[in-house]
Amino acid sequence: MSNKSPARKIAKEATISIVGMGFGNAVRYIFTALLARWVGLEYLGIYSLANAVTRFAEVFGKAGMERGILRFVSMKKEPGKEDSIKKNIQSTLKMGSIFAFIVMAVQMLLSGWLVSTIFHGSSLLKTVIIVNAISLPFTVVTMIAAFATQGFKLLKYKVFVTNMLAPTVLLLTMITAYFLISSEMAIILPLLISAIVSFIVMLFFLKKLTGISLSQVFPADFNSEIIRFSYPLMFVTIIGTFMHWMDVTMLGYFTNTETVGLYYPAARTAGLLRAILLAFMSIFSPMLSELFAQEKRDEMSHLFKLVVRWILTLAVPFTIIFILFSKKVMLLFGGEYVQAANVLIVLTLATFIQSFIGAGGPALTMMGHPKVNLINSSIVVVINVILNILWIPKYGIIGAAWATLVSLSTLGIIRSIEVWYLLKLHPITWKLMKPVTSGCITYGLLFVIKPYLMPYHTLITLLISTVVTLLIYFGILWLLKLDSDDREVWSALLMITNFSKKK
Numbered sequence: 218m219s220n221k222s223p224a225r226k227i228a229k230e231a232t233i234s235i236v237g238m239g240f241g242n243a244v245r246y247i248f249t250a251l252l253a254r255w256v257g258l259e260y261l262g263i264y265s266l267a268n269a270v271t272r273f274a275e276v277f278g279k280a281g282m283e284r285g286i287l288r289f290v291s292m293k294k295e296p297g298k299e300d301s302i303k304k305n306i307q308s309t310l311k312m313g314s315i316f317a318f319i320v321m322a323v324q325m326l327l328s329g330w331l332v333s334t335i336f337h338g339s340s341l342l343k344t345v346i347i348v349n350a351i352s353l354p355f356t357v358v359t360m361i362a363a364f365a366t367q368g369f370k371l372l373k374y375k376v377f378v379t380n381m382l383a384p385t386v387l388l389l390t391m392i393t394a395y396f397l398i399s400s401e402m403a404i405i406l407p408l409l410i411s412a413i414v415s416f417i418v419m420l421f422f423l424k425k426l427t428g429i430s431l432s433q434v435f436p437a438d439f440n441s442e443i444i445r446f447s448y449p450l451m452f453v454t455i456i457g458t459f460m461h462w463m464d465v466t467m468l469g470y471f472t473n474t475e476t477v478g479l480y481y482p483a484a485r486t487a488g489l490l491r492a493i494l495l496a497f498m499s500i501f502s503p504m505l506s507e508l509f510a511q512e513k514r515d516e517m518s519h520l521f522k523l524v525v526r527w528i529l530t531l532a533v534p535f536t537i538i539f540i541l542f543s544k545k546v547m548l549l550f551g552g553e554y555v556q557a558a559n560v561l562i563v564l565t566l567a568t569f570i571q572s573f574i575g576a577g578g579p580a581l582t583m584m585g586h587p588k589v590n591l592i593n594s595s596i597v598v599v600i601n602v603i604l605n606i607l608w609i610p611k612y613g614i615i616g617a618a619w620a621t622l623v624s625l626s627t628l629g630i631i632r633s634i635e636v637w638y639l640l641k642l643h644p645i646t647w648k649l650m651k652p653v654t655s656g657c658i659t660y661g662l663l664f665v666i667k668p669y670l671m672p673y674h675t676l677i678t679l680l681i682s683t684v685v686t687l688l689i690y691f692g693i694l695w696l697l698k699l700d701s702d703d704r705e706v707w708s709a710l711l712m713i714t715n716f717s718k719k720k
Contacts, residue, residue: 237376238492244384248391248407249485253478253550256400262474264404265481266336267345269462269469271408274324274350276458278317278357281451282309283364285443290368306365306429307437310358312444314434317357324350336469341401348405352412359416362423374422378415387411456594460601460624464617467605472613480614482550483557486539487564493531494572521636525573526649532572533656534690539565541663542682548675563618567625574629581636589635597628655693662689 253261286309290302328346332338363375390410395403424430464484468477539546543558543565581590601624608616663686670678 237372237380238495241380241384242489242492244388246485246489248384248388249482250550251388252391252403253482253554255395256403258475258478258553260341260400260404260478261481262469262476262478263338263342263345265465265477266338266469266474267342267349267404268408269465270324270331270346271349271353272458272462273455274320274353275356275360276451276455278320278353279313279360279451279454280316280444281447281454282313282443283361284454285309285447286361287364287368288446289443290365302368303427303429304437305443306362306423306427307434308439309361309365309443310429310434311437312439313357313361314354317354321350321353324353335466336474338469338474341404342474344401345405349408352409355412355416359412359419362419366423366426369426371426374419374426378419378422382418383411383415386414452591452594456591456598459598460594460621460628463598463601463605464621467602467609468614468617471609476614479554479557480560480617482554483547483561483564483614483618486546486561487568490532490535490539490565490568490572493528522646522648526646526652529573529649530652530694532569533652534659534686536565536569537656537660537663537690538679538683538686541660541667542670542679545671545675545678545682549679557614560614560618563615563622567618567622570622570629571625574633581632581639589639590632593628593631593635596631597624600624600627651694651697655690655697658693659686659690 249261252264256264286306289305325347328343328350331346332340332343336342359378363379366374387407387410390407391403394406420431465477465481468480540562543561544555547554547558547561601620604620604623605617608620610616612619663682666685667682670682673681
């Protein structure tokens with residue numbers, strides 16, 4: 218495999234993922250903005266807390282098996298191993314279904330205790346938690362099937378279902394329920410309906426790709442090898458999910474649903490940057506696993522540097538916009554949300570750090586060190602819990618944001634050191650200075666012209682600032698000149714017709 222070959226493959230598949238995730242995040246963002254404006258702080262807080270509980274439960278249902286099947290499929294995708302791959306997928310789907318039903322029952326049983334003891338919430342919060350629990354078996358099977366198709370280094374099925382179909386159904390269900398039924402149903406129904414529709418469509422795609430139908434899943438045997446590999450990943454994902462939703466849940470414990478509703482839009486906005494990391498990780502993980510199995514260390518190093526540079530390149534301009542125009546961004550949700558502008562700035566910095574150095578986690582996992590990731594995440598989540606306990610009662614929502622920033626920064630430093638020491642990989646090259654230089658110049662110029670843009674209407678200010686930021690940033694990058702790898706990714710990102718190219 219030449220150096221250009223992985224660049225072309227990543228450019229093609231990551232573009233599919235970026236387009237899909239961009240669409241999905243835009244739809245979810247509209248969902249959050251409309252929900253914030255229509256139902257208010259309290260109901261948005263209820264939706265956020267119930268969503269956090271369900272995301273925790275989902276991790277136990279998947280038990281890391283979505284990552285396990287991704288690795289097993291990508292490493293065994295060779296002629297003559299089709300039957301073995303099918304059996305692994307069938308077994309994983311069966312195990313995931315069983316775990317999901319168990320977790321669903323547990324979430325239902327604990328709903329009353331969570332509402333009365335932890336969140337001190339209303340009966341509506343209990344109802345949303347229970348209905349969300351019913352979605353778990355559908356969501357878990359959908360995710361395992363999606364990662365199985367990703368193991369074939371094809372992202373289109375996973376991207377369409379999880380990043381395009383699911384959020385679209387979520388939004389349409391919320392709008393329909395709000396106008397035709399009630400505000401309560403607008404936060405009760407969307408997750409369940411979206412999960413059911415995604416489940417049906419994902420199983421159709423899985424059968425199209427592999428021939429596996431739902432009737433073949435239940436007779437399948439348990440695969441202990443996948444379980445042994447996956448369970449450390451489950452704990453890593455549990456801790457990662459805990460980190461992602463820690464601020465929301467602990468704000469719910471120390472404050473109230475209104476405060477959670479104020480915080481959630483800022484967290485959702487900053488989280489848009491994670492889509493860039495996830496888009497590249499979708500194709501980076503199976504490719505790195507394949508190269509590791511083939512012992513191609515030089516190509517692994519090239520791939521790692523390439524992906525980190527592209528993630529940084531795409532994350533910088535949006536980080537600049539979220540930081541400099543944070544008040545205007547929060548105005549999209551309504552005037553009462555402007556007070557969370559500083560929260561958006563801090564969370565944007567946290568997410569930017571996570572995106573830039575986030576490739577280290579999948580690299581450790583795909584190259585045989587899932588337990589190292591577990592230890593890392595365990596240490597950092599303890600730090601995060603302690604900081605939230607200390608800072609939320611004293612500083613409120615900004616304390617939760619700073620706890621996230623410190624925790625993610627610590628995790629990034631630890632992982633970077635381990636990736637260099639254990640895997641002999643690092644992202645540092647002179648090429649990395651191009652997006653850094655361009656970003657610094659762009660930030661300085663935007664800071665100067667910001668006062669002239671702020672008096673306009675929120676949408677006009679954000680539109681102009683986004684266009685100007687992108688023109689300046691990518692214009693400077695063009696002046697600094699792109700190398701051959703960069704030209705390949707730009708050709709894929711800017712000209713979607715490259716999808717037709719063969720690897």
